[in-house]
Structures are given as structure tokens and as C-alpha cells.
Amino acid sequence: MANTGKKAVHFGAGNIGRGFVAEFLHKSGYEVVFCDVMDSTIGQLQASKSYKVIQVGAEGESTSTISNYRAINSRTHEADAIKEIITADIVTCSVGPKILKFIAPVIAKGVDARSNDAKPVAVIACENAIGATDTLANHIKDDHTPDHRLEDHHERARYANSAIDRIVPAQDPGMGLDVKLEKFYEWVVDRTPFADHEPPAIEGIKWVDNLIPYIERKLFTVNTGHAAAAYHGYNKQKATVYDALQDKEILDEVRRALAETSTLIVGKHGIEASEQNQYVEKIITRIGNPHLEDAVERVGRAPLRKLSRRERFIGPAAELAELGKDFKALLDAAEMAFRFQNVDGDEESVDLAKIMAEKTPEEVVSSVCGLESSHPLFPHVVEVVKTVQAADA
Ligand SMILES: NC(=O)c1ccc[n+]([C@@H]2O[C@H](COP(=O)([O-])OP(=O)(O)OC[C@H]3O[C@@H](n4cnc5c(N)ncnc54)[C@H](O)[C@@H]3O)[C@@H](O)[C@H]2O)c1
Numbered sequence: 001m002a003n004t005g006k007k008a009v010h011f012g013a014g015n016i017g018r019g020f021v022a023e024f025l026h027k028s029g030y031e032v033v034f035c036d037v038m039d040s041t042i043g044q045l046q047a048s049k050s051y052k053v054i055q056v057g058a059e060g061e062s063t064s065t066i067s068n069y070r071a072i073n074s075r076t077h078e079a080d081a082i083k084e085i086i087t088a089d090i091v092t093c094s095v096g097p098k099i100l101k102f103i104a105p106v107i108a109k110g111v112d113a114r115s116n117d118a119k120p121v122a123v124i125a126c127e128n129a130i131g132a133t134d135t136l137a138n139h140i141k142d143d144h145t146p147d148h149r150l151e152d153h154h155e156r157a158r159y160a161n162s163a164i165d166r167i168v169p170a171q172d173p174g175m176g177l178d179v180k181l182e183k184f185y186e187w188v189v190d191r192t193p194f195a196d197h198e199p200p201a202i203e204g205i206k207w208v209d210n211l212i213p214y215i216e217r218k219l220f221t222v223n224t225g226h227a228a229a230a231y232h233g234y235n236k237q238k239a240t241v242y243d244a245l246q247d248k249e250i251l252d253e254v255r256r257a258l259a260e261t262s263t264l265i266v267g268k269h270g271i272e273a274s275e276q277n278q279y280v281e282k283i284i285t286r287i288g289n290p291h292l293e294d295a296v297e298r299v300g301r302a303p304l305r306k307l308s309r310r311e312r313f314i315g316p317a318a319e320l321a322e323l324g325k326d327f328k329a330l331l332d333a334a335e336m337a338f339r340f341q342n343v344d345g346d347e348e349s350v351d352l353a354k355i356m357a358e359k360t361p362e363e364v365v366s367s368v369c370g371l372e373s374s375h376p377l378f379p380h381v382v383e384v385v386k387t388v389q390a391a392d393a
């Protein structure tokens, strides 16, 4: 791809960062400056001129080569990262929703030092969370920008929420920087922050005026189904999501959970039931891709986040409970998530085990799931927690 002289700074050179975001930025002619905190990844990126993105699926394999990048450790070389942001066209990130607050200070300093005469930098968080860019923007503006610099902050940066969908499993360490992923992708971004400017030219982005139906449909179908398969699978000692879905009982659980979220999505967003059914079928095929080897531990990672109020189980179940509709399968999957404790390498699963051992069921539901005791879902989740605590005792 010809160099257009445009530059993107991307925080998080992990699976989706290298495998999807950087691939599309590269294809669109941007130089990509990766910012990460893992010396090993930064070192490999600095020592190489290119890496490969390998798409796998029933149709076979295809490969793209990513080049024209640099890399900075933004923790140890913060000043260098700030310098790059001052002259960047785009800042993206895929670091995980809980890490946004740690990258906010460096982005805030870079944005604050930009000229108001330049086009505002487009900031797009590519995380699995509703309103992730808003969360990042709030950290940047509220916690790291002086009050007197807020009034014209929008002259220096525009913040757009996004929904990003592509399954990128944990990579075999022998792969180096190369990334194996599925062929399918979807990247939907809110156009409204760019009403008075052209949005940045990035191949593959679908620009929309109302992102909520897209992000909710994605999170409550792809990620609800994925997580349900992973947690049921983990509890039946399955290694991968593919293995889990070969078990008819688990596949039924996934289908039941997605039937519940479909009721919500169809009713709330005016999506045709037949279109949602097709979407569900496509998701079940995608998460069951035998070529991906997606470990249940990766898909179940961070159970405290996944059991939280706006996330893939409690979020839709709470809305269904308010509507008097069925949410049983979502709570069956949540039960399996509560059982995802002390998993090797997963800090939140260790914290979850501690919380489950030390707190009353009511305290668990209010602190982990963020539900008020007056909410109609509350007593049902309390029963789930009681069951898991009794089994743990
Ligand atoms: N993997 C997928 O299939 C997929 C798909 C869509 C969205 N996502 C979302 O993308 C995000 C990242 O997921 P992933 O699978 O790529 O995870 P990952 O662990 O492979 O990558 C995260 C990267 O962020 C880096 N990081 C951590 N703290 C940092 C900091 N303070 N500054 C800069 N970099 C930092 C890590 O070193 C790592 O390289 C998550 O929000 C995830 O939900 C993932």
C-alpha cells in the first residue's frame, strides 16, 4: 500500500490490534505507530519490517502482509508517544476496557499539545464494551485535561464509539508477530462526532449515525454466545469453543441464551426476527470455526467484567426481567461464569473466587453485577450465587 503520509497511533499491539485494527489502517495507507507496555512485543516490532495476518476458515487460508509501522513502549517512553499523537491523524486502541484509564494520561498530553489549526485527531476505542470511547474520553477530559483547556478540546480531538467484531484467538507463541484469525470482520463507527469534518478514511469501517443497535446486537449475540459456550465448556473440561459446541447440551444452552437476547434485540431495535435468526446462525458457525482453536480460558477471561451490569449476561437479562420476559438461559450461563474461578493466568478469576468465598450472595450480586436489591433480576441472581457458593463449600 502506498504511503499516504498519514499516521495512526494504536495502543495495544495484541491480537486484535496487530491482527485487525493495524491491518485495516495499513491497507488504508496509514503508517501505524504501535504503543504497548510489553517489551517483548515492542522489541519484536522494532526488530522486524513486516508480519503476516493469516485468515483461516472453511474456504481455506489467505495472508496479508503488514509493514510501514514503528513501535514505542508508551510506559517507559511516554514523551515519544506524546510526540507521535501530536502529529497523528488517528488514535485507536485495543487494550481491554479496564486499561483505558491507564492510556488516558498519555493521550491527553498528546491531544493537549496539538495545534487547533490541524484537523482534530480521531480517537476510536476498539474494545468489547458499550461506549468504550466515551469511557476513554471521560478519563482524558475529566482526569487529565486542565479545566481551562476543555472549551476548545474538540478542536484538537473527536471521539467516536465503535463496535468491532473479528475473532482473534490467543496466538501460538511460535507465531512471533504473525496473527491467525477468522476471515469475517465488522467494524462499525459512530459518524456523528465528525459532522463538520470528513471522518477519517479507513477501509472496512461502516459509518453509522446510531451505533447502539450495532454494539448491543454484537455484544449480546457474538459475545453472549461465545461466553456462554466458553463458560459451559470450561465447566465440562472442554479445551476450545469448538470442542464445547460439539457437546449437544452446550450447543442447546448457547441457542437458548441467544433466543433470549434475540427477543430483546428484535423488540428493542426493530431488527426483523428473520434477520436476527440469520445473524445468530452465522455467529454459531463463526464461534464454532474448527480452524481457530480458541481456548475457553481466553473467551471466558475476566469473569468480573463479563458478569458486570452492562455486559453480555446481566445486561440483557436485566432488561428482559424489566419486560417480564424469559432470562433463564442467560442466568444458567452466568452461573457457569461464577464457577470460572482461580483459572491459571486470569487475575479476575482469582478475585472472583475470593469474593465468592468472603461475601454474602446479596453482596456478590450488588458488587459484581451492579444490580440494586430492588431490581427484578436481583433475587434470581442471588439464587444463582447461592447455588455456586454451596457447591464451592
Ligand atoms: N481478540 C478478539 O477476538 C477481539 C475481538 C474484538 C474486540 N476485542 C477487544 O479488543 C481488546 C483487546 O483484546 P485482545 O484479544 O487483542 O487482547 P490482547 O491481550 O491480545 O491485547 C491487549 C494488548 O494491550 C496491551 N496493553 C496492556 N496495557 C497497556 C497499556 N497500559 N498501554 C498500552 N498497551 C497496553 C497488552 O500488552 C497487549 O499487547 C479487548 O477489549 C477485547 O475485548 C478482542
Ligand SMILES: O=P(O)(O)OC[C@@H](O)[C@@H](O)[C@H](O)[C@H](O)CO
Pocket (backbone or CB within 6 Å): 128, 164, 165, 166, 167, 168, 222, 223, 226, 227, 298, 299, 300, 301, 302
Ligand atoms: O474480548 P472479550 O474478553 O471481551 O471477549 C472474548 C471474546 O468473546 C471476544 O474477544 C471475541 O473473540 C470478539 O469479540 C469477536 O469479535
